[in-house]
Amino acid sequence: MGIFLCDCGGSLKNIDFPKISGDLEKLEDVAFIDISHSLCLEEGEKAITSRILSENINRVVIAACSAELREHKFVRLLEELRFNPSLLSLANIREQCSWTCEGDVTEKATELIRMAIGKARLLQPVERKNVPVNREVLVLGGGFAGMKSALELSRLGIRTTIVERKSTLGGKLKEVEGFYGLETSLKQMLDSMITAIEKDNNIEVLTSAEVTRVRGEVGDFDITIGGGRREFSLSFGAIIFATGYRTEILPQDFELKPGGNIISQLDLVEMLRAPEKLKRRPETIGFVLDVCDENSRLPTLSSLNNVLAVREKLGSEVYVFCKNLKVDSEGAEELYREARNRGVVFLKFDEPPQIYREDGRVTIKAKDVLLGEEVVLLCDLLVAEERALPPEGTKGLSSMLNIGTDSQGFYQDENVHLYPAASARKGVLFVGGCRGNLDLGRALTDIASAVMGSYSLLALGEAVVEVEKVRVDPEKCRACLTCIRACPHGAIQLLRVNTEKEVAQISDLACDGCGVCAAVCPAKAINFEGYSDEQILAEVETIGG
Amino acid sequence: MSMGTDNKIIAFCCEKSAYLAADRAGRMRLYYPDNVRIIRVPCAGRVDALHMLRAFEKGAAGVLVMGCQEGACQHLTGNLRAKERVRYTASLLEEVGMDGARVKMVNLGPDMAQKFVRVVKDMAEKIKER
Amino acid sequence: MIIAERKPFEEIKNMIAGYKRILVVGCRTCVTICWAGGEKEVGILSSQLRLQSGRNGNELSILEATVERQCEKEMVTQELGDKVQDIEAILSMGCGVGVQTIAEIYEDKPVFPALNTAFVGMPEREGLWIEMCAACGDCFLDRTGGICPVVRCAKGLLNGPCGGTRRGGKCEIDPEKDCAWVLIYRRLEKQGRLDLMRKYYEAKNYRKVKRPGKIEALEA
Numbered sequence: 001m002g003i004f005l006c007d008c009g010g011s012l013k014n015i016d017f018p019k020i021s022g023d024l025e026k027l028e029d030v031a032f033i034d035i036s037h038s039l040c041l042e043e044g045e046k047a048i049t050s051r052i053l054s055e056n057i058n059r060v061v062i063a064a065c066s067a068e069l070r071e072h073k074f075v076r077l078l079e080e081l082r083f084n085p086s087l088l089s090l091a092n093i094r095e096q097c098s099w100t101c102e103g104d105v106t107e108k109a110t111e112l113i114r115m116a117i118g119k120a121r122l123l124q125p126v127e128r129k130n131v132p133v134n135r136e137v138l139v140l141g142g143g144f145a146g147m148k149s150a151l152e153l154s155r156l157g158i159r160t161t162i163v164e165r166k167s168t169l170g171g172k173l174k175e176v177e178g179f180y181g182l183e184t185s186l187k188q189m190l191d192s193m194i195t196a197i198e199k200d201n202n203i204e205v206l207t208s209a210e211v212t213r214v215r216g217e218v219g220d221f222d223i224t225i226g227g228g229r230r231e232f233s234l235s236f237g238a239i240i241f242a243t244g245y246r247t248e249i250l251p252q253d254f255e256l257k258p259g260g261n262i263i264s265q266l267d268l269v270e271m272l273r274a275p276e277k278l279k280r281r282p283e284t285i286g287f288v289l290d291v292c293d294e295n296s297r298l299p300t301l302s303s304l305n306n307v308l309a310v311r312e313k314l315g316s317e318v319y320v321f322c323k324n325l326k327v328d329s330e331g332a333e334e335l336y337r338e339a340r341n342r343g344v345v346f347l348k349f350d351e352p353p354q355i356y357r358e359d360g361r362v363t364i365k366a367k368d369v370l371l372g373e374e375v376v377l378l379c380d381l382l383v384a385e386e387r388a389l390p391p392e393g394t395k396g397l398s399s400m401l402n403i404g405t406d407s408q409g410f411y412q413d414e415n416v417h418l419y420p421a422a423s424a425r426k427g428v429l430f431v432g433g434c435r436g437n438l439d440l441g442r443a444l445t446d447i448a449s450a451v452m453g454s455y456s457l458l459a460l461g462e463a464v465v466e467v468e469k470v471r472v473d474p475e476k477c478r479a480c481l482t483c484i485r486a487c488p489h490g491a492i493q494l495l496r497v498n499t500e501k502e503v504a505q506i507s508d509l510a511c512d513g514c515g516v517c518a519a520v521c522p523a524k525a526i527n528f529e530g531y532s533d534e535q536i537l538a539e540v541e542t543i544g545g
Numbered sequence: 546m547s548m549g550t551d552n553k554i555i556a557f558c559c560e561k562s563a564y565l566a567a568d569r570a571g572r573m574r575l576y577y578p579d580n581v582r583i584i585r586v587p588c589a590g591r592v593d594a595l596h597m598l599r600a601f602e603k604g605a606a607g608v609l610v611m612g613c614q615e616g617a618c619q620h621l622t623g624n625l626r627a628k629e630r631v632r633y634t635a636s637l638l639e640e641v642g643m644d645g646a647r648v649k650m651v652n653l654g655p656d657m658a659q660k661f662v663r664v665v666k667d668m669a670e671k672i673k674e675r
Numbered sequence: 676m677i678i679a680e681r682k683p684f685e686e687i688k689n690m691i692a693g694y695k696r697i698l699v700v701g702c703r704t705c706v707t708i709c710w711a712g713g714e715k716e717v718g719i720l721s722s723q724l725r726l727q728s729g730r731n732g733n734e735l736s737i738l739e740a741t742v743e744r745q746c747e748k749e750m751v752t753q754e755l756g757d758k759v760q761d762i763e764a765i766l767s768m769g770c771g772v773g774v775q776t777i778a779e780i781y782e783d784k785p786v787f788p789a790l791n792t793a794f795v796g797m798p799e800r801e802g803l804w805i806e807m808c809a810a811c812g813d814c815f816l817d818r819t820g821g822i823c824p825v826v827r828c829a830k831g832l833l834n835g836p837c838g839g840t841r842r843g844g845k846c847e848i849d850p851e852k853d854c855a856w857v858l859i860y861r862r863l864e865k866q867g868r869l870d871l872m873r874k875y876y877e878a879k880n881y882r883k884v885k886r887p888g889k890i891e892a893l894e895a
Contacts (some may be wrong), residue, residue: 095571
């Protein structure tokens with residue numbers, strides 16, 4: 001093996017490099033030890049290159065700064081030199097040694113390098129290969145998010161198929177009156193999107209159709225679609241969920257059933273479309289929001305929009321009872337201020353208000369937190385807050401695809417902080433209302449993420465995989481299903497290998513390299529190259545001297 | 546057991562969180578005990594009871610398993626599995642008469658250098674008392 | 676399949692007390708699947724034993740091995756053949772059958788069971804195994820809609836509920852359990868076979884020598 005030590009431009013002064021070199025030279029399987037000032041710069045690369053081309057080594061150990069910074073670079077260099085990068089082992093002697101150590105830094109550095117050496121001895125080459133992937137994307141749901149995703153992907157040259165459960169495209173765009181402040185009317189937006197889609201050769205639309213079965217992995221999802229009496233299978237490289245949300249007034253939020261003068265936001269929107277048809281203009285309208293803490297931003301936004309629309313179209317007095325008005329969406333703060341400027345009164349409560357019908361009107365009783373007093377409002381109309389809920393069929397779809405749902409039933413993101421539009425399964429992405437807490441601005445960002453995500457996965461028509469980096473030994477596998485159940489990415493399936501017994505098989509493309517399967521396997525049948533039990537133990541055992 | 550192995554702490558660090566937090570501690574020049582040996586893993590969920598026990602067999606005095614904060618694991622439940630395994634390993638240690646507190650699960654984010662240093666120092670203190 | 680669990684460590688420790696060279700041998704079949712005695716558990720138990728002996732200053736060297744199926748003589752000898760030579764005692768992490776098979780092959784070596792073989796069962800979910808079959812040798816699941824009252828009825832009744840079923844269809848003896856016969860009734864009802872509930876079956880004849888069970892195949 002070849003060992004390269006880097007002293008970071010001579011700055012790692014508390015490490016005695018010649019001493020380390022002297023110690024390690026004694027090891028039998030070390031071909032050479034080079035001390036460099038800057039492995040990351042051209043000079044260092046040249047040194048590595050010349051050594052690899054001239055010496056007969058089959059493992060490389062590099063002791064330098066953090067793997068986080070430099071691993072990619074070294075890997076790329078080794079690939080260029082046709083040296084399998086899986087045979088590289090790294091030791092962090094800068095950030096995790098020289099910079100934080102007060103005592104015998106050289107001893108610590110030496111041990112860290114020995115750990116890397118111990119691991120290197122056991123490393124095996126992993127082949128990198130290109131596998132073909134299907135460039136087409138399935139978009140589930142033909143609402144705003146779904147249509148926009150398809151249009152954006154088409155611009156990038158990716159063909160999509162929109163599968164919409166209802167008989168027409170549009171989703172919530174057909175039901176909502178508008179967004180106050182948005183210039184285009186939603187109807188116009190919807191019409192222009194549908195026209196664009198109809199004209200677009202890259203987009204196919206299947207309405208009154210639903211997905212009934214999903215098999216396969218990213219790059220090659222085998223989807224069965226049923227519509228009416230037909231059923232057929234199509235193959236896609238990735239799936240974008242744009243199934244939207246539904247709204248409902250939940251009985252636990254409002255004890256009184258809607259009806260008469262307790263209406264939903266949707267009812268209000270209907271009313272506002274044709275205010276002249278009202279028999280009597282409601283003089284006082286009360287809104288009650290935030291009864292459920294967990295509620296999404298969407299109902300809050302529509303409430304604020306509707307409040308302004310009421311002032312404009314009906315001129316009624318409007319009182320809004322709220323707890324924590326969520327105005328962190330783009331434009332929401334302005335809406336709130338505008339509403340206040342227009343005379344809408346906001347009352348903040350802590351305990352949910354009591355609501356009851358009295359003499360043909362509705363009474364709302366709540367303790368205003370700021371006033372410290374109880375406020376009683378008699379209003380002609382009460383607009384109740386709806387909850388944004390996952391659409392029907394979410395449970396079925398999520399179990400069909402083996403993706404999780406969060407505590408409210410919306411699709412579970414892979415990592416809420418880092419990869420918001422992605423699911424735990426590679427190639428399955430979520431956009432729009434079906435992700436839960438959302439507004440227009442965020443939806444647009446999601447769409448951009450998902451589009452770029454699927455594009456980068458599929459654009460080239462092939463993907464690079466590390467072949468059998470995590471591999472199940474079919475001899476040892478007992479098909480106990482533990483790894484299949486444990487894999488967070490749904491990358492393992494039970495398959496018949498060479499017409500013999502059924503064993504677990506890991507998809508190279510779908511695998512995300514977490515190693516959970518290797519850890520849970522009771523038969524120790526899974527080898528994770530680079531982090532196998534033996535390789536990790538080799539590092540552990542080095543400390544024993 | 547050779548000299549100097551007596552109070553080593555092995556810290557299995559998830560490459561998405563703890564490993565980065567340790568790097569940050571380095572950039573901030575925050576000193577922590579020299580006897581810590583960081584082993585990089587792709588996810589805290591990769592760490593098995595076997596790895597933790599072997600560390601003790603080889604003379605480690607303490608083992609830390611450091612992963613992402615709950616709810617933030619890229620692999621969804623890797624850190625939760627790690628937590629369970631650490632608990633299990635602690636019970637295995639108790640069975641052989643060792644203090645289960647020598648193995649500990651830690652959750653942190655990639656920028657939490659201070660926390661990294663603090664937990665490492667805490668473990669170093671704890672094992673000194675034995 | 677056979678479900679087993681590891682004995683308390685204290686018990687295992689006492690079994691091998693005094694021996695200096697032992698072989699810990701697991702099995703790749705049933706006990707691997709129920710996470711009790713596969714290669715992984717062999718590693719973990721061996722690790723614990725080494726830690727234990729290290730702390731007490733005892734000498735203990737452990738050889739680890741795992742057999743494909745401990746209940747097959749050929750497989751045992753194939754895997755363990757030469758390994759047993761210098762061994763003083765064998766700690767088997769197989770089910771009771773495995774322990775006895777090894778003991779029979781290596782008669783001069785003490786063979787100790789590291790597991791308690793519990794029952795014949797299945798995983799209800801990841802990590803949870805429940806008993807499903809009593810191996811009574813006289814299966815009548817055809818008449819009980821596929822639900823076994825020998826296992827699932829606390830009293831093992833063969834002819835309907837005892838009459839003490841609690842509200843909600845719970846067992847008189849164990850209120851956490853469903854009354855097996857309520858479950859059977861409902862299942863048969865779904866299948867339109869309730870007439871089976873009117874058939875009466877004799878109690879099992881335990882006077883006939885049943886153990887050890889023996890079955891011989893007619894075909895070669």
